[in-house]
Amino acid sequence: MAAEDGAPLIAIEGSCPDEPAIDTAIRALIPRGVAALPEAARVDVADLGETYRVQVKSGATVRARLFRDAGRDCEQRARFAAVFIVLTLLPPELGGAAPVRPPPAPAPAPASPAPPPVPAPPQTELPREFVPPPAAPPPGPPPSPRGVVRPPPPAAAGRWRLELSAVFDAAPSVLAGTSMVAPGGEIRAVRAVGPLALTAGVGLEPRASFSIGGLDGRAMRLPMDVSVRVQRALAHLELGGELGLAVAPFHAEGLNTARPSSGTRLDVGARAGATVRFARPATRLAPFLGLHLELFPWPFEIAARPTGGLGTTPVLWLGAQAGLSIAP
Amino acid sequence: MTDARVGHRLISRAVRRLVLLWLLAIVAGCAPRLELGSDLLWSARHEGGDLGEWSADMKGGSSADAPDTALTVSTDYAHSGRYSVKLANAAVSSAEEVRLWRTDQYPEAAFYSAWFYLPRAYQTANDWTIMQLRNPVPGDPSTISLLMDVDLRSLPSGDLILSVYDHRADYLRAATPDPAVSIPIGRWFQVQAYFDYSPGGDGRFALWLGDQLLYDLRRPFNLPGTVYFSVCNVGSALSPTDSAIYVDDAAVSLTRVGDDAQL
Numbered sequence: 001m002a003a004e005d006g007a008p009l010i011a012i013e014g015s016c017p018d019e020p021a022i023d024t025a026i027r028a029l030i031p032r033g034v035a036a037l038p039e040a041a042r043v044d045v046a047d048l049g050e051t052y053r054v055q056v057k058s059g060a061t062v063r064a065r066l067f068r069d070a071g072r073d074c075e076q077r078a079r080f081a082a083v084f085i086v087l088t089l090l091p092p093e094l095g096g097a098a099p100v101r102p103p104p105a106p107a108p109a110p111a112s113p114a115p116p117p118v119p120a121p122p123q124t125e126l127p128r129e130f131v132p133p134p135a136a137p138p139p140g141p142p143p144s145p146r147g148v149v150r151p152p153p154p155a156a157a158g159r160w161r162l163e164l165s166a167v168f169d170a171a172p173s174v175l176a177g178t179s180m181v182a183p184g185g186e187i188r189a190v191r192a193v194g195p196l197a198l199t200a201g202v203g204l205e206p207r208a209s210f211s212i213g214g215l216d217g218r219a220m221r222l223p224m225d226v227s228v229r230v231q232r233a234l235a236h237l238e239l240g241g242e243l244g245l246a247v248a249p250f251h252a253e254g255l256n257t258a259r260p261s262s263g264t265r266l267d268v269g270a271r272a273g274a275t276v277r278f279a280r281p282a283t284r285l286a287p288f289l290g291l292h293l294e295l296f297p298w299p300f301e302i303a304a305r306p307t308g309g310l311g312t313t314p315v316l317w318l319g320a321q322a323g324l325s326i327a328p
Numbered sequence: 329m330t331d332a333r334v335g336h337r338l339i340s341r342a343v344r345r346l347v348l349l350w351l352l353a354i355v356a357g358c359a360p361r362l363e364l365g366s367d368l369l370w371s372a373r374h375e376g377g378d379l380g381e382w383s384a385d386m387k388g389g390s391s392a393d394a395p396d397t398a399l400t401v402s403t404d405y406a407h408s409g410r411y412s413v414k415l416a417n418a419a420v421s422s423a424e425e426v427r428l429w430r431t432d433q434y435p436e437a438a439f440y441s442a443w444f445y446l447p448r449a450y451q452t453a454n455d456w457t458i459m460q461l462r463n464p465v466p467g468d469p470s471t472i473s474l475l476m477d478v479d480l481r482s483l484p485s486g487d488l489i490l491s492v493y494d495h496r497a498d499y500l501r502a503a504t505p506d507p508a509v510s511i512p513i514g515r516w517f518q519v520q521a522y523f524d525y526s527p528g529g530d531g532r533f534a535l536w537l538g539d540q541l542l543y544d545l546r547r548p549f550n551l552p553g554t555v556y557f558s559v560c561n562v563g564s565a566l567s568p569t570d571s572a573i574y575v576d577d578a579a580v581s582l583t584r585v586g587d588d589a590q591l
Binding site for chain 2: 088090106188191193194196198214215217228252253254256257258260261262263267294300301302305307308309313
């Protein structure tokens with residue numbers, strides 16, 4: 001976005017937020033958009049990874065704000081930057097000039113700027129009814145007595161997400177364990193807590209066939225886990241790695257004996273996984289792929305009379321899943 | 329409350345719940361073995377202290393020729409548990425029999441096995457039969473004809489070996505394996521036969537001593553379908569005269585009964 005003398009009015013360093021997003025956000029506040037801003041003003045927006053800086057220079061006055069956004073919600077960043085830019089460059093709407101102050105130091109502890117006295121807007125796109133009419137000041141906190149403007153804070157951390165997927169698990173024959181193939185499905189709840197996320201998953205694999213020591217059988221599994229996930233947003237992808245505890249009740253039955261029987265047991269172990277979500281963190285609906293590994297170090301002996309022990313239940317499961325991630 | 333504290337509380341709560349689930353799983357006593365079926369058609373372990381397993385459903389029983397034979401449930405020796413059956417025979421001049429028997433419409437192919445114990449070695453002068461597979465005479469089910477005998481025979485060295493005798497004129501005594509395999513004395517040993525009497529010419533009688541295959545006889549049997557399985561002490565003129573054979577863990581199964589089989 002350039003001024004008439006050719007120098008950029010708004011200079012963008014990085015891609016989150018980008019120029020179109022900021023332009024759109026400013027236009028949502030003031031219908032004339034960037035054209036309504038003072039021509040002599042200079043705005044610099046820098047994408048610093050988990051933080052971003054907005055600096056507004058108007059004459060001899062320089063104001064800057066450093067925001068923290070680990071989730072890299074670029075659309076949200078554009079809206080906050082737009083509010084800061086507009087509030088800084090259009091002081092008549094705020095009722096008074098502010099003294100020159102150096103840019104404040106970045107906030108050390110909180111994951112987001114301090115909440116204002118007014119209720120924080122949700123961590124989603126601002127509803128249209130909260131967008132002020134043209135020439136009216138945008139909604140947000142009143143300026144501090146010293147005139148430092150703070151844009152509306154982001155929504156509180158802890159976003160929920162539901163992941164529905166088809167799952168394909170396979171157990172290789174490790175140690176004395178039988179090999180198995182178990183297709184099924186899984187539902188997983190994810191709750192972001194700062195840079196981490198807690199996940200809890202439940203799966204259903206209704207028919208896993210196996211053959212061991214001449215005995216043919218089938219099993220139904222209900223794998224469950226609670227894990228901690230580390231998430232990282234990269235452009236239009238979100239990567240996740242998770243580690244947690246797993247349990248898997250299963251019911252197995254023999255098929256080809258003179259007197260078949262069945263039994264139910266509980267596998268206990270650990271689970272590790274990796275996911276790739278093909279969207280920005282704030283996108284509500286997105287596809288994802290994942291790989292996981294489950295280890296059950298206390299297998300059960302599979303036996304049939306009169307032979308006795310034939311082998312064990314699987315110790316190691318390797319799996320893949322593909323599905324949809326849904327944010328309510 | 330900060331997000332870090334919220335996260336810590338959530339994680340602690342989840343860990344506590346999982347530990348409780350683990351403890352419940354342990355306390356619930358998830359047995360380490362998962363039994364998914366059985367190929368046992370019948371077995372006799374004698375742990376009831378009686379012969380009820382042989383005579384159950386009126387498909388078997390016991391017999392002992394007077395006056396020189398006796399059959400008792402004993403605690404002298406046991407292959408598993410506390411009890412076995414002692415088959416004693418002191419016949420001198422003519423063969424006498426003491427036996428346990430079981431009969432049923434067993435499948436055309438099945439394994440018949442039992443564990444035996446000889447407290448001492450004996451010298452045989454005649455056939456000394458310890459296991460039989462027989463069949464009812466067609467048209468007269470009350471008469472059980474002789475078919476396959478598993479005998480003990482003495483070698484010049486004094487060792488005892490297993491020998492197979494087919495009562496049909498076309499077959500009779502099967503050739504002894506070379507080298508001969510002697511049975512142990514003072515230690516339990518398993519004798520197991522695979523008997524396939526399916527119609528046509530594809531019958532089979534195979535005999536193992538433990539894990540060692542001694543006889544594999546391919547010949548037609550063409551039985552009507554009822555098999556008479558017996559463990560016995562049939563003979564005479566043994567030296568010394570008073571012979572005792574202990575029998576335990578007899579079974580009829582669709583799959584071979586191993587050393588560590590659970591009956």
